[in-house]
Structures are given as structure tokens and as C-alpha cells.
Amino acid sequence: MTLIGQFRDWLINFMPEWAAYIVAFLVGVVAIIAFVLVMIIVFIYLERRLIGRFQVRLGPNRCGPEGIFQLIADSIKLLTKEDIVPAKGDFWVHFLAPIVTFAPALMVFAVVPFHKGVVLTDLDVGILYVVAISSISVVGIYMAGWGSNNKYSLIAALRAVAQAISYELPVVMAAVGVILIAGSLSLSKIVEAQTIPFFLLQPLGFFIFLLGSMAEINRSPFDLLEAESEIVTGYNMEYSGMKFGLLYLSEYGHTLAASCIITTLFLGGWQGPLLPPFLWFLIKVLLVFFVFLWVRSTVPRLRVDQLMAFAWKCLLPMALINLLLIGAQVLWFPKALPWGMMVVNFAVAGILILLWSRLFALGGGRVEV
Amino acid sequence: MTVLDIVFWLLAVISIGAALAVVFLQNIFRAALFLVLCFFAVAGLFITLQADFLAVAQVLIYVGAISILIILAIMLTREMWRGNPGGRFQLPAFIIALGLFGVMVWAVINTSWQISAELPLVPTTAAIGSRLFGEGGLLLPLEIAAVLLLAAILGAIVLVREK
Amino acid sequence: MSLKLELLTPELSLLIFALLVILLDLGIKQKKVLAGVSILGLLVSGGFVLTLWGRESASAFNGMFLVDPFALFFKLLFLIAAGLVILASQDYVSKFARFQGEYYALILISAIGMMLLATTGELISIYIALELSSISLYILTGFLKDPKSSEAGLKYLLLGAVASATLLYGMALVFGLTGKTRLTEIAQAIQTIPLTTLLDSPALLLGIILLACGFGFKIACVPFQMWVPDVYEGAPTPITAYLSVASKAAGFAVIARFFYTTFGVPDWLSLNWGILFASLSAITMTLGNVIAIAQTNIKRMLGYSSIAQAGYLMVGLAAVGVASMADTLGRSGLLFFLASYTLTNLGAFIAIIAISNKIDSDLIDDYTGMGSRAPLLALGLTLCLISLIGLPPTAGLIAKIYIFNAGVHYGLLWLVVIGVINSCISAYYYLGVVKVMWLGAPVSEEKVPSSWALRIVLALTCLGVLVLGIIPGKFVQIAETAVRIFTS
Secondary structure: OOHHHHHHHHHOOOOOHHHHHHHHHHHHHHHHHHHHHHHHHHHHHHHHHHHHHHOOOOOOOOOOHHHOOHHHHHHHHHHHOOOOOOOOOOHHHHHHHHHHHHHHHHHHHHHOOOEOOEOOOOOOOHHHHHHHHHOOHHHHHHHHHHHOOOHHHHHHHHHHHHHHHHHHHHHHHHHHHHHHHHOOOOHHHHHHOOOOOHHHHOHHHHHHHHHHHHHHOOOOOOOHHHOHHHHOOHHHOOOOHHHHHHHHHHHHHHHHHHHHHHHHHHOOOOOOOOOOHHHHHHHHHHHHHHHHHHHHHHOOOOOHHHHHHHHHHHHHHHHHHHHHHHHHHHHHOOOOOHHHHHHHHHHHHHHHHHHHHHHOOOOOOOOOO | OOHHHHHHHHHHHHHHHHHHHHHHOOOHHHHHHHHHHHHHHHHHHHHHOOOHHHHHHHHHHHHHHHHHHHHHHHHOOOOHHHOOOOOOOHHHHHHHHHHHHHHHHHHHHHOOOOOOOOOOOOOOHHHHHHHHHOOOOOHHHHHHHHHHHHHHHHHHHHHHOOO | OOOOHHHHHHHHHHHHHHHHHHHHHHHOOOOHHHHHHHHHHHHHHHHHHHHHOOOOOEEEOOOOEEEOHHHHHHHHHHHHHHHHHHHHOOOHHHHOOOOHHHHHHHHHHHHHHHHHHHHEOEHHHHHHHHHHHHHHHHHHHOOOOOHHHHHHHHHHHHHHHHHHHHHHHHHHHHHHHHOOOEHHHHHHHHHHOOHHHHHOOHHHHHHHHHHHHHHHHHHOOOOOOOOHHHHHHHOOHHHHHHHHHHHHHHHHHHHHHHHHHHHOOOHHHHHHHHHHHHHHHHHHHHHHHHHHHOOOEHHHHHHHHHHHHHHHHHHHHHHHHHHHHHOOHHHHHHHHHHHHHHHHHHHHHHHHHHHHHHHOOOEHHHHOOHHHHOHHHHHHHHHHHHHHHOOOOOHHHHHHHHHHHHHHHOOOHHHHHHHHHHHHHHHHHHHHHHHHHHHOOOOOOOOOOOOHHHHHHHHHHHHHHHHHHHOOHHHHHHHHHHHHOOOO
């Protein structure tokens, strides 16, 4: 029984059943939206401050103690700005694009388990739902690029589509490895199956999922659709005011969603010793986000062809090998699962990454045309 | 009228309206977006039938992959701003489509269908899995589909690469 | 679960060789090897078919994969057709420097699709096998990538997609009515439905009609023939030959199995689709022949002629339907006609490939005096055209006698009369080509040379046409064995 379910059963004492359903559902939705928005604020603040440290500067620190009110000031600025629509743009497409982009980021959280039983709906097809829903936001980015009637926006949209389609495959295949071990698509059951966090059982899958997710949510170094040096800021260039704000929010919303999903699939979700479960969940999410930041400030942006090559020639074959390996282990050596599997998989992951990194030696290697 | 009925009619109207918009809109890009909406409404219809796996697969494949590829193809089409050109076969095509529609509706309404009394399976995922891979399942078509995809990939490579 | 993989060996071995061809294409410079490997794959697969021949009928995958003489007969036919097409492509492939491996692999994959089509007894498998054979053919049609070939490929793809949709509609209606996907189970379900309910179910009849439309596209009968001339003209000529022969045979294989197994009982149902095919047959042969007369391009002419031939073949289908369960004659006539048609039409196309490769034209007028420029090729072409008319001493004659006999036997005399009249009409344009070749004055004295591969293939097909025509007994026997045991 989920927490929402219990709440609903309690509500039935005071009101008709249909009303109880609606009220309980609305309360759950509001709670999730609140969580997402708060976390996005935390993320944005952390990102600006930490990137500052990474780049040996201070970051925003003027507005409030340690600059914590900076974001609020920025939001007020955004809200009061004029909403501009390009004259030859497609008004309705331009108008709907931020909503179509942001809604999937929120919808993902319907199935994320924050604690045992604390989940809006524990879908039986949870992980598939996440993959399906998050693929919709690309349509939104595409609409933004098209509706703006701007060539840079359109180029960004084209890049976003190519990127999303290419990286979807390895990500899903890495997730299938998790499903094979957990024996369920439901995210709660996947968390409960993790007596040992899955990133230890299949490090290769974790590696692929992490990188693939970063590409899917367009984090640097895969942020080609807003590459400032090439196409200004890409798909959101013609947006201003709150519409821009929504696009900005959805970027962080997707980052948060990706952090939560990685935490759930590979890091054992809410599970952990001593500390309360919800805190564990938060710590792990922030840890994943920190890794994102770390990569962002370390690795330079890829070129388009490198990006494509990385997905198709590196991640996809590795994901296939990983899937084959995990499948064989689950099928033939279910007894040897935890420890034997861990040793073998770490060895395989190490060898494969070493092999492929040879192929992708940047700078040092000869550039083949 | 139950809640399920209301949801069904809502989804049905949306999907048919969107499908009509796909056909009649001049702006191909908007037509493609309505196609996305249509696919979405169909996924909703699957949910009303308690086929959650099918619904999610519908969104994943049709919304997440196929319609995006359609949009990509539209972008790469030259002279797409000319819109959806009408041909001289518009009227005959309309009449034939209408005739086919009439016959279909007539046949579907007048047939005494065999309606299963079984309740829908929940959860569906495991059932679908064993239906596909298990004893007496659909393993053969599944494997043929793998070869079919290989042929399609070969075709894509052959037709797209420069001479 | 026992997979009974030995029953799948023909398809599996062919698939392995197809993959081998793709992989070898990466490393090998000498592309002729690829053709050799493909032929080897077809031979191995054919060997497996022969080891299965003569065994008890068996099935794998719970009755989805049926291995009976009927299926094996068609598998052998597709393998032979694919082999001849690959040999006939030898001169042609030099036109495209790249993608030779893909070309051969796609021919093999398409053959796998057709083999599966002849051997499956289940709706979903039938549909996917159909798509497998079709998609490979769409690609092969557009392989040249010049405007004509691309147009042909696109046209074929679009119309094929519509046909697939029609087919799926039909399948959905039949499935909806019976709740089963296996053909034998559908047949049982139809028998258990009370007659009054069945008569009140227009969905079943509509389903049958839509299925006939969907499959009718594959065999290119009127009114689903409009893709034929353009596609045949635009596609690489070996692929045109493949399309006109193997793809059509696959269509007939699936129709024969599908309608016979599923809608063979009760009698009135069988009679219904028998009459449906009889009327389509009459229209198809008449229209095909009449339009063929006006053609000036020999590939287009053979395209329309192949439509007409589909009409003759449908006489056999109609006989099967009208005779309901009693019949073996109609089906065996169908099989023998298909075998003879395959060899004959392939031979004609091979001769055309050889000639047009050198004179670079497909116009009938440019064939004048070919009898003196390339006597052997002209002789082969003449023999094949005579066989297409149905004159002695060729296979065409026996095939036509056989199939018309079945028609008369089951009371389709009117159809047979139309068929005979059509044969006379067809003689006009077939003999027109012969006349131009032998009696016309040659445009130039230059000889038309041809490669050894084409000569061998042409010789083989002509030999086959003659053997089937002069001593048909053994092959009629094989065809009769092939239809006697229909697993159910």
C-alpha cells in the first residue's frame, strides 16, 4: 500500500469515494511539484556556486547570505520581462513548446519512489514509462526550434533529435540489464531488489546509463543544442520572459529526473544504513548531480560527429555486450550472482572501456577523414 | 455513463480529430504534431483497456521514435513550405475512402462478434513476455522480425549513402 | 521446449550465408567471390530442403512453422529462382561498384522471406514474412538510384504499404471473429460458429475480400496491378525477373495455403472465394493481354504478360475454391504451372538482360534482326516466348493443359474458354517479338556477345522448359505429391 493509498483510505471517512480519490491524487501531485521545484532551485544554486569553484572564481555571492537569493532575483527579472514572439514564427507551436518540454520532466516523477511506499503510482511498467515519457520532451525542443523561425534554433532542434534518438538505444539497453537482475519493471521493486547497489553488479551498465542520460538531458559536454560558440544558444534563443524560464526550468527538471532515475536504478534508491531513507535518497541524487557538474567542468564540448560516433560506435556495442553478459549470468549462474558477478563484470568493464578508449584517443591519434 | 466511458469518448474524439487534422492541414509540420497527438490518444485508449505495457510501448515507439523521425524527414525535405499539395485524385480518393469507411462500419456493426468474458490480465508485462518467448508463444514471428529489421537497416544504408 | 531446429535448417543456413556475404563484403576486394558464396548458400539450403523432402509432414513452433511437401516444393522453387537471378546479375552488378554484398544479401534475405511465407501457418508470421520478402524487394528495386529506379522503388514501397494495410485489416477482421491466429484453429473456429451467425457476419466476407486484395497485390492481379509496369521497367532487370517470378510464386503459395486451410470448409464459403478468384482471373488475363499488345518496351510488355500469366494461374486457385476439399487437381495444376512459369519467365528475362546489356535499349524495335546478331540468345528468347504462349514442345503447353483441365473438371468452363481466347491474343504480341528478331533486317552487323554466366543460365532455363514440356510425367508426379499432404 502506498502512502497516497493510505491517505485516500483515511479520507474516505470524511467524503465520498470519488472525491477522496481526487483529493488524494491532487495532494500527491502538489507534493511532487513542490519537491521538483525546490530541488531545481537547489540544483541551480549548487551549479552556479560549484562551477564557480571549479573555475577558480566565487560564483554569485551578493544576494543574501552566500548568494542564496540570487535565483529569486533572477526569477523576478524573468517574470517581469516582455514576452516576445518572432513575427514570422509559428505562434501556437512557439507558445506550446515550453509546456511540451517541461511537462514530461514533471511526469517522470509520478513513478519515482522516494521511500518504501512513497510514490504517486507504482506502475508495473515503471522504467519503461520513464523512458517513454522523457522521450517526449524532444518533441517540445523541436517545436521550440521550428516555432522560432530562426536558423540557429532549427539547427539546434535537428541536433537534439539526432542526439535523442542515438542515445536512447544504449540507455534503454543498459536499463534492461537492471531489469534482468531485478526481475521487475516497477521502480519500487527494482530498489527493493538492490541488496547490493546495481552499479557494483554491472559497472558497465552504470557507466553507459550515466553517460547516455547526460546526453539525453543535454548536459555538457553533450550540450550541442545550445553550443554558444556555434549556434548562439540554440533552441531557446527566441524565447524571453517566463517562456524562457520554463525552458530553463525544464532543463534542470530533466537533470533532476535523470539523477533520481540513476539513483533508483543503480545506487539503491532510498536504501542505506543509519540515516533516514529520504535523506539517503537526497544525498545520492545530489551526488549524481555533482558528478554531472564535475564532468561538465572537466571535459570540453564534443563535435557533432564525435557525439554521434560516441553513441553508435562506443556506447551501443558496449551496451549490447553488457546486456548479453548480464543475461547469460542471470540465466546460467543465478547462484553466483553477487560476488562472482561483481568481479567478472568489473574486469569486463575495465577491459572494454580500455579497448574503446584506444579507438577514441582524441588529440594524440591520427585523425582519419 | 461511467468515468471510463467519458474517458473513452474523450480520447476517441481527440484521436479522430487529430487524425483528420493530419490529413487536412496544409502546414506539414503542424500535421506531424497532430500525428503525435493522435498517437498519444491511442496510447490513452490502450490504458482504458488496461493494456499498460502496450500503452507505454505505443508512446515509446510512435511518439518517441517514429513521429520524431517523421518530423526530421519533413525538415530535410526541400520545398516543404509549399505545404501539402492537393492532387487531381483528391475527390476520387475521398469518395473511395468514404465508401471503404461505410462498408467497414456496416460490417463491424452487423457482425455478431465473439466477446471474451475473461477479465483483463494484470500485470500484463510478464504475460506478454511469456506469450512472446514461452512455450507455444510467438517466437517465430519475433525472430522473423529480427531478420526484417536487418533487411531494413541494409536498405537504409544502401539507399542513403552517396553513389 | 523443443525447437525442432532441424526443420528450420533451410532458412537458417540461408540466413547464415546472407550474413556471411555481408561480412565478407567488408574485407574482400574480389567481389565475384560474394556471388559464389551466395550460390553456395542456396545450394546448402537446397540440400537441407531435399533431406526434409519425403519425410513425414511435421511442424515446429506449435503449428506455426509447417514443413510439408507443399512448403518444400515452394522453397526449392524460390531457391532455384534466387540462384538463377544471382547468376544472371553477374554482368549487371558491375554497374554499381559499391554495395554488391548488400545486393546479394538482400536477394538471399528476400528468398528467406518467401520461403517463410510458403511455410508458415499463422497470421502474424505470415504478415511479417510477407514484409520481409517485400522490404528486401523494395530496396532492390530502387538499387540503381537513378531517377527511374528510385521512382519505381518509391512507387512499389507506397503501394506495397497500402496493400499491407489492407491485408492487416482483413487479418484483424478474421482474428476478431474467431479469436485465433493459427490458420487451422481459425478454420476450426469458423466451423464451430453456427451457420446463421456466420451468415449474419459480414465481417468474415469483408475480411476475405480484404485478404484477397492484400495478397492480390503480391501476385499482381487486376485491379492491383498498377505498380507492375513502372516497377518492372525501373528496377534492375535481374530484380524484375525475380519480382515477376519468385515474388509472384510466394503470393500464390500463401494464398493457396491460407484460403484452402482457413476457408476451405464449409463448402459455400469455399465456393464464395472460388468465384471471387474466378472473376478476378478473367479480368486479369484479359486486361493484361490486351494492354500488353500496345507495349513498345519489352520489359513493360513482359510486365503485362506476367499479369496475364497471373490470370491463368488464378484459374487453378478458382478451381481449388470451387472444388472445396475434394480437389487435388487444381492445386497440383497450380504448382506445375508455377514451376514452368518460373523457368520460362526467368529465361526470357535472362535473354533480355544479355541483349539489352549490349545494345543498351529495352525497345522491341531495337531487337530487329537479333536472330543474326546473337542467334543463341534469340533462340532462347524465342523458346521462352513460345512457352509463355503455351505452344509445343514447351512446358507452357503442359502447364496450361493441366490447369485448364482442372478448371473444366470443376465446372469453370466459361473461365477456361476466356483463358483459351486470351492465349490466342497473347500469341500476337509474343510472336511479334519473335518476328522482329528473326525476320527483321538487323540494324548493324555487330555481334552481341554475352558472358558465360548468362549463357549457362539461359541454357539451364531453356533445358528446363524443354524437359518439363517433353517429359512432364515425373514433375507432375512431384507436384501431385506436394499437394496431397497438406498438414492440418
